[in-house]
Amino acid sequence: MKNGEIAIEGGSNTSAEEGVPEGIVLNEHAQVCLQQLLRVWLGFERDLSKVPLLRRIDLGTYTAEDHQVFLRNIRQQVIEGSRWITRTASSFDRDHAEIRSTIISHAVDEHRDYEMLEKDYVASGGELNDILSMERNIGSEALHGFLMHQSSQPNPIDLLGAMWIIEGLGEKMATSWSERIQELTGLGEDSTRFMAYHGHNDSEHMERFYATLDSVCVNDVAVNRIVKTAKVVARLYRLQLEEMEHDLK
């Protein structure tokens, strides 16, 4: 992406900014919830600029080594992602069968994404064994622990808040990071396939997200639960990204 194109086109929207697709009218509580989620997202997105590794994307000093560190550290979360999502599905009772179906199909879409990520790692100059043997970092432990706990609760509708943050980031990786990383590092497209692909897939996920939000966010208690979980996930996700810096040699 050239500078000029950005100035004229102004970059691309991330999914959190895409808004509700036409045809979906949110109920009053879902609308309030969405406004609050948007603020959580905007704060999260802004604070990503404070994460040293990601700040280097902004400043133009991100290197191929940074990219390897990123992929090595994000893999565990991608693997665990499909685990908490499937557990979430199984925690919904028969009164929430529609949501259960939505979540199961979401999990099917993503549960082998980590394989693509491993190939990206090798394409960016990393050794396959290094990424395969990488443990969860401290932030990934905290994030995973929280998500597995929440997803084990009965009818965990608050995890919509978690999906909001994680899907939003997927879209941001695709629209703001993948090409920029290629430009900065000289790496090829084959080293950012996970980022690019993930974003493409996520916009469909967002449509399902709005429909689900409308069906479950029907009172103040639901709004607060969803927004609180979004805040916790945003904070722990950032911790996971901050911890990547310690993996730099």
Place this chain on the structure above:
Amino acid sequence: MSVYITSTGRFLPGPAIHVEDVEKVLGAVHGKPSSLRVQIQKANKIQTRHYAIDENQQTTHSNTEMATRAAEECLDRAFVGREKVGMLAVASTQGDLPAPGMASMVQAELDLPEIEILTTHGICSSSIMALKAAWNSMRLEEHDAALVLSSELASRLLKKQRYEAATTSTFAAKRIDFSTEFLRWMLSDGAGALLLQNKPAPKGLSLRIDWIRGFSHAHALPTCMSVGSAGRPEDARTWQDYDTYAEAEQDGALLLRQDVRLLDNLMRMGVDGYLRLVEEGVSKPSDVDHFLCHYSSHHFRNKILEMLNKAGVGIPEEKWWTNLYTRGNTGCASLFIMLDEFLRTEELSVKEGDRVLCFVPESGRFNTTYVHLTVVSQ
């Protein structure tokens, strides 16, 4: 105590320069027309603007002089004598002198004796900082009247000689250095003035200041618009760290830069700030009768509109008002120049009780400011 804007004024130097003639005034760098000008101007849609330099790039009006002329117009229209003015607050990105503050120089030109002065330094939002400080002084009942000025002379930074002298800069090294050229086709010169009083004007419409808020995000985001560094991430020097100013200029440390990649953050933070005000119950989009939004380019208007709509806090487009397209983007002076023309030309659509929301975002290091006014008459 309520405080009112009871008079306004503006000064736009020289003739209106048409979009096609901009490079004649700023000059073609090394005699070669810019390859980016048309593209950037097409996106910002600014049709005419004013410059305080002539076609030989010689300064025709100083920044102090422009601020003074706007102040004179504002005071001439006021229903109160200038001796009532107890405070002068002046905003600019860069006064004529790095020191002392610009307010001292303007006070001298205006010949206002023994008043309290304030100079605010920043970029677009510096005018809102000055307005807020003056408003607060008025609320503390320290003055009966305060004059708030904002003035910009950006063209001195944008003339061809600046770029020609930057021989070892990123501008000289790259075929196209977007970040140093972008603002060249965006900014122009002008000044605006507001008079604050503790009561509405006896005739005509005044604007009561209801609230002024600002949210700065410099703690998180990198610098986006600046003068003073060479624009290389690995080089931490600023202009005064070079052995000579000549070296700083050669290296491009005195060129105005905008990192356009970071600009989307400004719109996001602008929408975040407005969502915050809505959440606090301070503002309600459906209550806004007129929305005066300072945006640097038409391109960003659509983006802000879209984002506000999608966040569910949209303000219908027919309530938006701007004179960006004819008066140009004059940085911190823009909002005051806008308010002046808005009150003067929209007498049919502006009526008592109307609520006016103003939004001034600053890309420098992401400061977003909001002003809420209510139209009153005595």
